[in-house]
Amino acid sequence: MLIKYYDVIHDYYAIKDIDKFGEELGSSLGLNAEETRIFIESQKEQLIKDYQNFDLKDYPSEKTILDYISPSSQSAPFAIGKLYYLYIITDFQIPSSDGPWTVWDRNDAMYDSYLGTMAIQMQAPGSANVVNDGGYYIVTVSGENSGDNIYAWGVNGWMEEAARNIGYYDSNGDGRTTDDMARSIKTWSGADSVIVLYYTHDDMGAYAVGPDQGYADKGAISYWGRSIYGRFSSVPGSYEHESLHLYGALDEYAGASYCGQQSILSVSPMHEMYSNTNHVNCPYSTNSVMRDPYSTNGISLSSMRFIGWGDYDSDGILDPLDGTPWG
Ligand SMILES: [Zn+2]
Structure with a gap:
């Protein structure tokens, strides 16, 4: 045959x-x-x-249909355990009109990162055992920043170049280096999750990169808010908002995501179990950092479920830690 x-x-x-x-x-x-x-x-x-699992050479073969979006496929599958934040202060060979990073602005961005990521830790349920850790690199990449596009997060983009310039290399031959960097940090820090955040000294905006762009959960945050929203410097809510995306949360504001949407950013089993119930168009939607990032740091129940803080079958065990999350 x-x-x-x-x-x-x-x-x-x-x-x-x-x-x-x-x-x-x-x-x-x-x-x-x-x-x-x-x-x-x-x-x-x-x-x-x-x-x-294409970039993970040896993956367990005993997985079931629940592993459609395997937690092992992302460096920050959910917000449980030791959460490592890697900040990459990025300058471009051709700087923006705001010029390269200054020490003052860098310290301001780092302090707001601390507040934003601490807000996540403070809201975590005790059984998630969340403890923050982090570190940073300073790097220069070629060209100029043109925003959220393939020149940033693509295989040949500046995020990959930054990882190479820092000193990491593509040890598994998948064409990317950010995965090797995230795995290396996960190994030596003993972290359960690693988030890579690139900080740019311009007003190109903040965004989280999707799971289709490799193992490393990464995003970019500009020091200045986008001019269309009125120019303002770094706020803690931006760092919290983008980090929550990387753990699996969806936007909850008008024009992004929709009420009832499943999260492409969340892994199994949260991906299959939950949908966006706090989008601004949902009934009973409440103020939240995914809905109103500059006015609150509160994480909605809907986002908590996406990032692994839910307990679908109410057995007292958080979904990612529950061998039988459906009950
Ligand atoms: Zn968002």
């Missing part, structure tokens, strides 16, 4: 339709309809796991 799938030139089995292949394999092996269905489903699950 496999002979007809064999691509002689490229020396591999060119299986493009998993359903069709599964049906054929099932009938040649003598599987019944139910066994064939299970086989096809398992094969699809395995493929998804392989994609999610």
Whole structure:
């Protein structure tokens, strides 16, 4: 049966339709309809796991459908345990009109980072055992900052260049270095999660990079607020807001995300269990740092669930630590 799938030139089995292949394999092996269905489903699950773990060489094989978005695929899967924040003070060869970083502005940004990340620690449930840790690098990258785009977070972007310029290298050959940097820090610090935040001395805005851009959970925060929102310097809420995105939370303000949306930023099982219930368009939406980042530091119940502080089956064990989170 496999002979007809064999691509002689490229020396591999060119299986493009998993359903069709599964049906054929099932009938040649003598599987019944139910066994064939299970086989096809398992094969699809395995493929998804392989994609999610492409840069992790040895991943556990005993995972189930609950691991669609494997926690092992991100450096900051949820906000539990020791949380390490790596700040990368980034200057560009071609500085913005605000010029390179000054010591005063850098210290101000670092202090606001402390307040913003401390606000997360203070709101964590006791069973999450949250304790903050952190450190920083100062680095210069080539070119100029053009904002939230592939020139920042792409394989050839300045975030990867920054990691190389600091001294890390692509040890697993996946084309990125931020993953090696995050893994290295996780190893020597003993942290459960590592968040990488790039600080730029301009007004290009703040954003979190999605999980499709490699293992390292990373984001950028400009010292000056975007001019369209009125120019203001660094506030603690920005650091808290972007960090919560990287743990899995969605925006809750108008024009971003929507009421009832599942979070692409959260890993299993939170990804499957929860949806945005505190978006400004949801009934009973309350003031929160994901909804009103410059006026509050409060984390909504909805965001708490996304970042691993929920207890879906009410058994007293937080979802990420619960072997049977559904009950
Ligand atoms: Zn946001």
